[in-house]
Amino acid sequence: MKTFTGKGVYGAVAIGTVSVFKKQDAAVKRVHVEDTEAEKRRVAAAKELSSSQLQEIYEKALKEVGEANAAIFETHRILLDDDDYNDSICNIIESQSVNAEYAVAVTADHFAEMFLAIDDAYMKARAADIRDISGRLIGNLTGAAADGSMTGGKVIICASDLSPSETVSLDKEKVLAFVTACGSSNSHTAILARNMNIPAVIGVGEAFLSVIEDGGEMIVDGFTGEVFWNPDEETRRRLSDKKKEDEEKKRLLQELKGRENITLDGRKVNIYANIGSVDNIGAVLLNDAGGIGLFRSEFLYLENSDYPTEEEQFSAYKRVLESMAGKKVIIRTLDIGADKQVDYFGLKKEENPALGLRAIRICLTRPELFKTQLRALYRASAYGNLGIMFPMITSVSELTEILVLCKEVREELSAQGVGYAENVELGIMIETPAAALISDRLAPMVDFFSVGTNDLTQYTLACDRQNPDMERFVDTHHEAVLRLIEMSAQNAHQHGAWIGICGELAADTTLTETFLKMGIDELSVSPSFVLQVRDVVRKLKITP
Numbered sequence: 001m002k003t004f005t006g007k008g009v010y011g012a013v014a015i016g017t018v019s020v021f022k023k024q025d026a027a028v029k030r031v032h033v034e035d036t037e038a039e040k041r042r043v044a045a046a047k048e049l050s051s052s053q054l055q056e057i058y059e060k061a062l063k064e065v066g067e068a069n070a071a072i073f074e075t076h077r078i079l080l081d082d083d084d085y086n087d088s089i090c091n092i093i094e095s096q097s098v099n100a101e102y103a104v105a106v107t108a109d110h111f112a113e114m115f116l117a118i119d120d121a122y123m124k125a126r127a128a129d130i131r132d133i134s135g136r137l138i139g140n141l142t143g144a145a146a147d148g149s150m151t152g153g154k155v156i157i158c159a160s161d162l163s164p165s166e167t168v169s170l171d172k173e174k175v176l177a178f179v180t181a182c183g184s185s186n187s188h189t190a191i192l193a194r195n196m197n198i199p200a201v202i203g204v205g206e207a208f209l210s211v212i213e214d215g216g217e218m219i220v221d222g223f224t225g226e227v228f229w230n231p232d233e234e235t236r237r238r239l240s241d242k243k244k245e246d247e248e249k250k251r252l253l254q255e256l257k258g259r260e261n262i263t264l265d266g267r268k269v270n271i272y273a274n275i276g277s278v279d280n281i282g283a284v285l286l287n288d289a290g291g292i293g294l295f296r297s298e299f300l301y302l303e304n305s306d307y308p309t310e311e312e313q314f315s316a317y318k319r320v321l322e323s324m325a326g327k328k329v330i331i332r333t334l335d336i337g338a339d340k341q342v343d344y345f346g347l348k349k350e351e352n353p354a355l356g357l358r359a360i361r362i363c364l365t366r367p368e369l370f371k372t373q374l375r376a377l378y379r380a381s382a383y384g385n386l387g388i389m390f391p392m393i394t395s396v397s398e399l400t401e402i403l404v405l406c407k408e409v410r411e412e413l414s415a416q417g418v419g420y421a422e423n424v425e426l427g428i429m430i431e432t433p434a435a436a437l438i439s440d441r442l443a444p445m446v447d448f449f450s451v452g453t454n455d456l457t458q459y460t461l462a463c464d465r466q467n468p469d470m471e472r473f474v475d476t477h478h479e480a481v482l483r484l485i486e487m488s489a490q491n492a493h494q495h496g497a498w499i500g501i502c503g504e505l506a507a508d509t510t511l512t513e514t515f516l517k518m519g520i521d522e523l524s525v526s527p528s529f530v531l532q533v534r535d536v537v538r539k540l541k542i543t544p
């Protein structure tokens with residue numbers, strides 16, 4: 001047995017036979033041609049064929065993974081029609097008297113390099129799209145199958161990498177799982193895998209390809225990211241049990257998709273999902289969350305080696321909003337500091353970082369940084385249903401300052417003729433006892449509260465959430481924490497605001513009944529808990 005470890009992008013177990021995904025031969029030869037017009041006609045015909053293939057893939061993806069995720073194939077069709085791209089191919093054919101395949105390959109390299117040189121993560125990712133459409137075009141020019149080959153039967157597809165169109169073109173009926181040597185969890189491929197419910201592990205390393213063979217036995221554990229080649233008896237038994245358990249759980253929960261989050265006595269609650277990165281949206285959609293209750297925006301800062309620009313932030317927020325297609329998306333402003341340290345912020349070392357310069361305190365100390373994020377958020381608001389939420393609030397004066405800055409940003413955008421949505425909800429996290437205790441003063445100033453039970457518990461019980469030795473002193477159901485939540489709920493409702501919970505406690509189903517009785521309107525949990533919480537809600541009776 002040999003074990004490889006990568007990143008599990010969809011949690012499930014698959015046991016089966018390997019099929020090594022064979023891409024078409026990408027080596028394109030440079031051939032001198034006399035009749036350049038004939039080459040250009042070949043390009044036009046290949047383009048037409050590629051366009052209709054992409055249309056088919058788009059329709060397939062639309063059914064399987066929804067409009068927002070299928071959109072990538074529409075983008076590919078648009079790129080295929082791009083004038084600059086096509087002019088470049090024709091110019092190369094004409095000026096160098098070369099074959100169409102060669103002109104496409106050179107153009108692909110040129111455009112991909114151009115995208116890669118742009119200092120924007122979204123634009124860099126377009127390089128892969130250019131290579132994808134060019135590969136298809138070359139495949140159609142040479143008459144090779146555009147989507148690689150797949151041997152019959154149900155198999156585990158193993159590849160160096162898979163492009164989005166290759167991923168969605170895989171016949172789901174025949175694919176048990178897929179494993180790739182390369183690839184990032186941010187890629188469209190990973191998002192599609194999650195939404196297609198195909199167990200998948202990516203980035204196991206190139207060495208894996210020199211070990212595996214067509215027809216060999218493999219087990220893929222999408223939960224742990226482990227891949228077992230030639231598994232031994234014990235591993236086979238263990239993973240087989242895990243697979244059965246998981247399938248049974250999912251089978252039962254799947255029946256709840258599309259169902260309402262409603263108690264037996266008619267009380268409705270919103271069940272949203274928490275995400276830390278744009279690439280979690282697949283899981284949100286897959287688990288039928290009603291919206292995103294907490295998008296921890298600091299990931300953008302943590303993943304970068306310098307401050308993310310307004311443009312970078314704008315494109316990330318826009319992508320989340322567009323993918324959620326009109327459903328509520330609550331983005332929390334930067335919550336850096338304490339356990340989340342970023343070198344380039346140059347923060348001073350603190351004796352008690354959890355009680356120090358973190359989250360909104362940094363933003364209010366450095367308003368230019370905060371306003372960049374607010375601008376990006378308001379600009380993105382035009383693309384969906386946005387709520388903005390502020391972390392670590394302790395006073396009315398902080399919130400007043402925040403609201404002034406928000407107003408300033410809106411006025412600046414209006415003066416510049418930049419559009420934004422008028423109905424962006426503004427809310428605060430209740431994660432300090434101070435905020436809960438003055439929630440009657442804070443509620444009239446906002447549209448919503450969201451209780452961050454992780455920090456609220458830490459600050460109420462005076463137990464550092466980072467310190468494992470504190471665990472025995474932390475009672476997550478402590479009456480003090482529950483009273484603060486209840487007090488916040490009453491004050492929110494009294495002043496016309498709604499209240500949710502986005503800390504880990506929201507997924508503690510032993511408390512769901514308590515929360516609903518308190519009047520909590522929304523529970524925001526990790527995507528994979530959405531259906532579990534729905535299940536519990538639907539079995540509850542709230543009124544005595």
Ligand code: PEP
Nearest residue numbers: 431452453454455502503
């Ligand atoms: C919380 O404190 O409960 C919360 C949701 O925020 P974070 O865990 O990101 O601090």
Ligand code: MG
Nearest residue numbers: 431452454455
């Ligand atoms: Mg917190």
